[in-house]
Amino acid sequence: xxxxxxxxxxxxxxxxxxxxxxxxxxxxxxxxxxxxxxxxxxxxxxxxxxxxxxxxxxxxxxxxxxxxxxxxxxxxxxxxxxxxxxxxxxxxxxxxxxxxxxxxxxxxxxxxxxxxxxxxxxxxxxxxxxxxxxxxxxxxxxxxxxxxxxxxxxxxxxxxxxxxxxxxxxxxxxxxxxxxxxxxxxxxxxxxxxxxxxxxxxxxxxxxxxxxxxxxxxxxxxxxxxxxxxxxxxxxxxxxxxxxxxxxxxxxxxxxxxxxxxxxxxxxxxxxxxxxxxxxxxxxxxxxxxxxxxxxxxxxxxxxxxxxxxxxxxxxxxxxxxxxxxxxxxxxx
Amino acid sequence: xxxxxxxxxxxxxxxxxxxxxxxxxxxxxxxxxxxxxxxxxxxxxxxxxxxxxxxxxxxxxxxxxxxxxxxxxxxxxxxxxxxxxxxxxxxxxxxxxxxxxxxxxxxxxxxxxxxxxxxxxxxxxxxxxxxxxxxxxxxxxxxxxxxxxxxxxxxxxxxxxxxxxxxxxxxxxxxxxxxxxxxxxxxxxxxxxxxxxxxxxxxxxxxxxxxxxxxxxxxxxxxxxxxxxxxxxxxxxxxxxxxxxxxxxxxxxxxxxxxxxxxxxxxxxxxxxxxxxx
Numbered sequence: 001x002x003x004x005x006x007x008x009x010x011x012x013x014x015x016x017x018x019x020x021x022x023x024x025x026x027x028x029x030x031x032x033x034x035x036x037x038x039x040x041x042x043x044x045x046x047x048x049x050x051x052x053x054x055x056x057x058x059x060x061x062x063x064x065x066x067x068x069x070x071x072x073x074x075x076x077x078x079x080x081x082x083x084x085x086x087x088x089x090x091x092x093x094x095x096x097x098x099x100x101x102x103x104x105x106x107x108x109x110x111x112x113x114x115x116x117x118x119x120x121x122x123x124x125x126x127x128x129x130x131x132x133x134x135x136x137x138x139x140x141x142x143x144x145x146x147x148x149x150x151x152x153x154x155x156x157x158x159x160x161x162x163x164x165x166x167x168x169x170x171x172x173x174x175x176x177x178x179x180x181x182x183x184x185x186x187x188x189x190x191x192x193x194x195x196x197x198x199x200x201x202x203x204x205x206x207x208x209x210x211x212x213x214x215x216x217x218x219x220x221x222x223x224x225x226x227x228x229x230x231x232x233x234x235x236x237x238x239x240x241x242x243x244x245x246x247x248x249x250x251x252x253x254x255x256x257x258x259x260x261x262x263x264x265x266x267x268x269x270x271x272x273x274x275x276x277x278x279x280x281x282x283x284x285x286x287x288x289x290x291x292x293x294x295x296x297x298x299x300x301x302x303x304x305x306x307x308x309x310x311x312x313x314x315x316x317x318x319x320x321x322x323x324x325x326x327x328x329x330x331x332x333x
Numbered sequence: 334x335x336x337x338x339x340x341x342x343x344x345x346x347x348x349x350x351x352x353x354x355x356x357x358x359x360x361x362x363x364x365x366x367x368x369x370x371x372x373x374x375x376x377x378x379x380x381x382x383x384x385x386x387x388x389x390x391x392x393x394x395x396x397x398x399x400x401x402x403x404x405x406x407x408x409x410x411x412x413x414x415x416x417x418x419x420x421x422x423x424x425x426x427x428x429x430x431x432x433x434x435x436x437x438x439x440x441x442x443x444x445x446x447x448x449x450x451x452x453x454x455x456x457x458x459x460x461x462x463x464x465x466x467x468x469x470x471x472x473x474x475x476x477x478x479x480x481x482x483x484x485x486x487x488x489x490x491x492x493x494x495x496x497x498x499x500x501x502x503x504x505x506x507x508x509x510x511x512x513x514x515x516x517x518x519x520x521x522x523x524x525x526x527x528x529x530x531x532x533x534x535x536x537x538x539x540x541x542x543x544x545x546x547x548x549x550x551x552x553x554x555x556x557x558x559x560x561x562x563x564x565x566x567x568x569x570x571x572x573x574x575x576x577x578x579x580x581x582x583x584x585x586x587x588x589x590x591x592x593x594x595x596x597x598x599x600x601x602x603x604x605x606x607x608x609x610x611x
Binding site: 200201202205206208209212213215216217218219220221222223224 | 406408427428429431432433437438440444445446447448449453456457458459460461463477480481484520521524
């Protein structure tokens with residue numbers, strides 16, 4: 001195989017893996033949108049908050065230490081060496097469930113039967129609140145997150161692919177980050193687990209029922225409030241997974257919450273109501289971005305990656321507004 | 334998988350009814366008034382539903398029949414009056430609580446989960462009876478598995494009863510209207526309700542489908558002893574099925590009694606023939 005073709009494959013694979021990361025964020029959006037019709041602008045910040053909490057627990061940070069130090073003129077930062085990773089992840093999950101519960105109790109419950117735009121505005125407020133709250137709680141410095149996943153390039157894969165090119169070619173083999181491979185495996189497991197749960201358990205059935213028809217769900221005895229806590233908890237869990245993957249890849253910092261914006265074109269592509277759509281949409285955006293950067297980028301001076309996804313989304317809005325897998329929008333006249 | 338089902342074992346849906354005897358009031362509606370802004374939907378309506386009977390609620394369009402059902406199962410909260418169900422008085426109740434207390438219903442415009450299969454739709458009817466927590470379900474082991482299988486067994490028998498085996502796995506949205514109505518009845522039966530509210534169960538059906546539905550309703554009432562309140566426009570059906578009829582017009586009760594008594598009530602005749610109200 002020629003090095004040019006191998007390069008193409010390498011870009012393609014890396015695009016797929018970047019796409020998985022987008023899918024993870026988009027998945028959280030779809031879950032909440034399906035069950036409650038709310039477009040949760042705060043999904044990205046939830047991922048950031050989860051990652052911050054995880055790092056904080058892992059490293060034994062005292063929450064609100066800056067605030068405490070400022071008020072009481074103390075100088076505390078850490079309460080100890082920190083928790084083992086597994087325990088820290090479990091505790092973070094508890095925090096995310098508590099967050100879902102508080103949200104339902106103090107925000108959503110007061111906005112039942114309101115227009116979608118009002119709920120959307122509420123999630124924007126939530127995003128800003130959570131961002132500031134996360135900063136206040138854990139500090140705004142960039143943190144490194146290490147949950148013990150392998151990272152760095154895979155030498156084995158490099159050797160294997162080097163052998164595919166002609167002996168005398170100027171080619172060094174493909175680069176694939178081991179972290180991306182872990183992310184892919186984790187994403188596949190997560191999506192499989194979620195779909196099994198929703199297909200084969202009573203709670204999963206209740207979730208699907210609520211997503212389908214609120215009134216009918218109420219009449220068979222499903223408590224919407226309970227379901228919303230569950231859905232937001234699951235979205236919190238997905239945010240945690242996304243936060244871990246993105247945090248491990250590029251550090252836990254504010255820009256993490258901006259990846260949520262990349263989920264938007266993913267959702268427009270895949271459809272707001274479709275879980276497979278979120279995944280395929282993420283993959284298409286990931287691959288499209290990387291290929292465009294590599295092949296069209298040099299012609300226009302690069303940095304295509306930043307806007308390419310939005311252009312694709314725009315094209316989709318023109319020709320297929322419901323996305324690839326979304327429900328057809330049929331208005332009754 | 335320790336579920337033992339004997340073919341001879343009699344299949345009963347009915348829940349124990351907290352000491353309500355056959356023929357005693359199961360539900361008492363007392364002086365209910367409901368308005369939306371300035372529009373009065375229901376004014377001072379009182380009636381009761383006796384355990385074991387089929388009670389019809391009839392009246393011209395806009396008489397407040399569906400509003401009445403919505404009040405009974407908690408979708409609407411009346412401004413005035415009380416509802417006593419199984420001896421417990423209440424003025425407000427959320428719909429999912431009503432379902433938990435044994436009130437199941439169907440809707441005029443069919444409120445099924447269109448993307449889900451017939452089987453899954455009917456399984457949702459049993460949600461109030463499935464108590465295993467989510468963690469067990471997530472593990473899909475032990476108690477949750479047993480529970481799922483037991484409930485599935487009962488749902489399969491409801492499917493048999495309604496003769497819809499052939500469409501068990503079909504997404505409900507693809508079914509013709511008459512079958513959807515039947516599935517909706519199945520879902521409400523799955524809750525083993527003490528009181529079953531049917532909102533126009535035969536609307537839009539042809540004669541044959543109406544006959545089938547009538548038979549199911551009678552069977553449910555007689556075999557399982559379920560108390561039924563139904564709204565229906567087809568007077569022939571109402572007169573044949575129901576034990577007692579309450580007639581509403583412009584949100585007020587204008588008649589209450591056996592089908593024969595109601596048929597001969599002058600107010601009822603006027604309301605249906607459109608005599609002016611002055």
